[in-house]
Amino acid sequence: MIHQLLTAEIEQHVEAMFQESGNERPAHLKILTEHPAHPEHGDYSSNIAMQLAKIWRKAPMQIAGELQSRIEQNARVQGLFSKVAAVAPGFLNFYIDWEVWASGVYPTSGERTNPRKGTKVLVEHTSINPNKAAHVGHLRNSCIGDSLSRMLSHAGYEVEVHNYIDDLGNQLADTVVGMLHTQTEGSFPRFGDFCWETYAKVNQAYKAQPELAEQRSVVLHAIESGTSNLAWMGALVAERIVREQLDEMKQFGISYDVLVWESSIVRAGFWDTTFELLSKTEMFHKVTEGKLAGCWVLKNLDEAGEAAADNLEYQGDKVLVRSNGILTYTAKDIAYHLWKFGLLQNDFVYKKWEDRLWSTAVQGTKKAIGHADMVINVIDYRQQYPQEMVKLALEVLGYDQQASQLKHVSYGVVSLSPGTAAGLGMDTSEGKSSYAMSGRQGVGIKVADLLDRMESVIAAKRSRKAGISSRSIAAAAIRYYLLKYQLQTEVIFDLEQATEVTGNTGVYLLYAYTRANSILDKAKKDARLQTLETRFTGSLLEVQEYHLLRHIAYWPETLENATSQLTPSLICNYAFELASLFNHFYSACPVLKGSEEYAAHRLWITQTVKHTLHQALELLGMPTPKRL
Structure with a gap:
């Protein structure tokens, strides 16, 4: 890359000038190049002379002139630049020789080998609860994760893509309770659409019949035990939903290598091993009194020494095992991440789900999956604290290297514009700038519905239809819409804007x-x-x-x-x-x-x-x- 060559060239001369002067180079000195906003200022620019002026107590232009002379004598970065100019107040401006650049006859990188080759990166994304159809907020996660996987593969990393399926969670239990205790009438094109309505209905029923909420605990316990009629019902619902979700993602070019089911983590005994490891540390302990009595908590390393002994609900603590023995999501996530990095002796077995996609299973074969050098989790910003606790657990156990290679790609959620929310029947009388989607209320833009609508818009605007299908164009347009925003930006989804085909689309x-x-x-x-x-x-x-x-x-x-x-x-x-x-x-x-x-x-x-x-x-x- 040009900026690497240029930076290396400047670095060489700056280092020589330090040696000649007898001065010690400050550790904080960093050579940077930038793209000038105005082409007359060159194609690249550096302010290194102004940084050095403060150190050497010389005029920036004097230092810039010295660097210019040295770079010109050294063939202007292997002939890649036609001109190097020292300009006030002390910038070095570089002008590309386009004949040389177009020929490609110059080193394209300062490294002969790719240091990323052989480095395994495990990317986890999508991870939608398997209890109803996916909505556009889920799709933003999937698009980000898929593009990151493509980028990392292109960069030379060995990339393995995981989709985590929470088949033991409250949401799945709620859908099962809804199927057993509420009535959803109508014709639905997909099972996930039926479950979407059922999930909303049961959450309404909980308010009208508080005693019905007890059924959630019954179903949740049955699903976790995995041996009853209710357990099989939950498993069948989850599998059917996952298949529909995967089919939807395929239409956006999104694929995975492995499906990891939460129930498999429990069956494989990951937590038992993790509990044993954590118990050997001083940071993991059982609370004996107060509101958290009987809970096992992980204390924050930085805050543990400052927390009062009787303040057991200190915000730095995190409950991993509740007093009733039930594991929290974070506990299972810590165990899962120890496995991701290959730090547990326990392992999954796998069965083939479909071509080039494996799934953890009760019975199956062993595969060389996991054992990552870097782990990237694509999860929205609301999960920042649980992700920090996973990193903390790695540090507590002495796995500092792995903790440093655990990356949380945080992003803003997708909400609805007032117009789109009103079109879905939401009360927008509050006059808010955006409205959150709510699965419990059955309010949101389902992925399948959005794709159908966008396909219709594209088809109506195409004068010729000799190329790819309108549906493929629609999927590409939606992907780009969800990817073009900065990660931390809340995407206020507006149907009219999302279906535009001109401008930045x-x-x-x-x-x-x-x-x-x-x-x-x-x-x-x-x-x-x-x-x-x-x-x-x-x-x-x-x-x-x-x-x-x-x-x-x-x-x-x-x-x-x-x-x-x-x-x-x-x-x-x-x-x-x-x-x-x-x-x-x-x-x-x-x-x-x-x-x-x-x-x-x-x-x-x-x-x-x-x-x-x-x-x-x-x-x-x-x-x-x-x-x-």
Whole structure:
């Protein structure tokens, strides 16, 4: 990557200058490069001279001039830059030599081998309760997790994708209680839709018949024991729902390697082993008095020493085993993560669920699954504290390296705009800016319904339908809509906005990609251009072409930043700007008209745009069609 080469070059000269001066280099000094907002200030810039001025007590321009001279004498970063300029108040500006860049005849990285090769990353995402149809909030999780998995694989990691199925939870028990004690009438296209209504009905029934809530405990206990009629009913509901959810995700290009069922964690005895390990530490203990008497809690390392002995509900404590012996979700999650990192002797057995997808099972075969070097959990921001407790448990047990490699990709939830909420029958008289979806109230946008609606919008707006299906375009548009926001942003979902096909949308990107394909296909059919060899010619570079190439040059480092920061929205932002710049180029610079020299030059640019946009679309999990 260019910025790596440039940073290494500056680093070399700065280090030499420190040695020559006899000064010790401060540990905090960091060399950074940036993209100037205005092209006249170069394609890359560094403020290192101004940082050094404070250390050496010299004028920034004097230091910048010295660095400029050294870099010019060293062939301007292996010939990649045509010009290096020291400008007030002390910046170093670098101008790419586009002939050299286009030739690719320069090192593309400072490393000969990929250090990520052989590093296993386990990504857990989706993990929807198996008690009803999935809604658009769940889909945001899945789209983020799937794109992260693609990005990490592209970067060279060995990636294993898990979908955790909570088949022992209250939500599944509620649906079973609803099926037994409420009446849901009507025709439903999917079992999950029936369960959606049933789940809402039983939560309404709990309010009218408080005694009915006792049935939840009965069903939950039966499901956990796993041997009764109720247990089988819960298992059948969960399996049917999971199959429907997986089918829905496939339509968005989302897949998994492993389904991990919570019941399997219990059967495999993960918690028993974990309990034994934690019991050997001072941070895990049984409370003997107060409201938490009889509970086993994990105390926060930082806060334990400050907590008063009689303050047993101190916020740093976390209950892992309730006084009745029931495990909390966090307890099972801690055990699960010890397994993820290969720190338990216990293991699952697996059966094949479908092609290239395995599931934990009661009986099955052993597989080389888990044993990760890094674990990434895609879970919304409300789960931050439980995730911190899992990390704390690893630290308490002495697994500091694993704790440092446990990453929580936190994101904002999806809520409904006032207009969309009102359309679903919600009371919006409070005048709030957004309204939360509620499974208990049966309010939300189901994934299947959204896809159906978007497909209708796409089909109505297409003048030609010779390319991929309207449903595939619809799925791509929805994926992009959910990925383009920064992770921490609350997505206020508006049906009208989500179904737009112009502006910063997935459809706009697909049109730009197919336009590049169309230009290249026409060139192959043009007798004048069929045998033309595409090539870049710097002397022909127009301003629109320069802006386009400048953006393309930034792609490798944009992708590196998006991957290291685990942020797919950076790729969305990049791809939208690339599509916009390409469309400006197409309007201002006719590709197939004019001399053969111009055609060869502009076809080369078009081919480069197509290649770059192809990569971005694939990492975002979007199709790359030749035609729309």
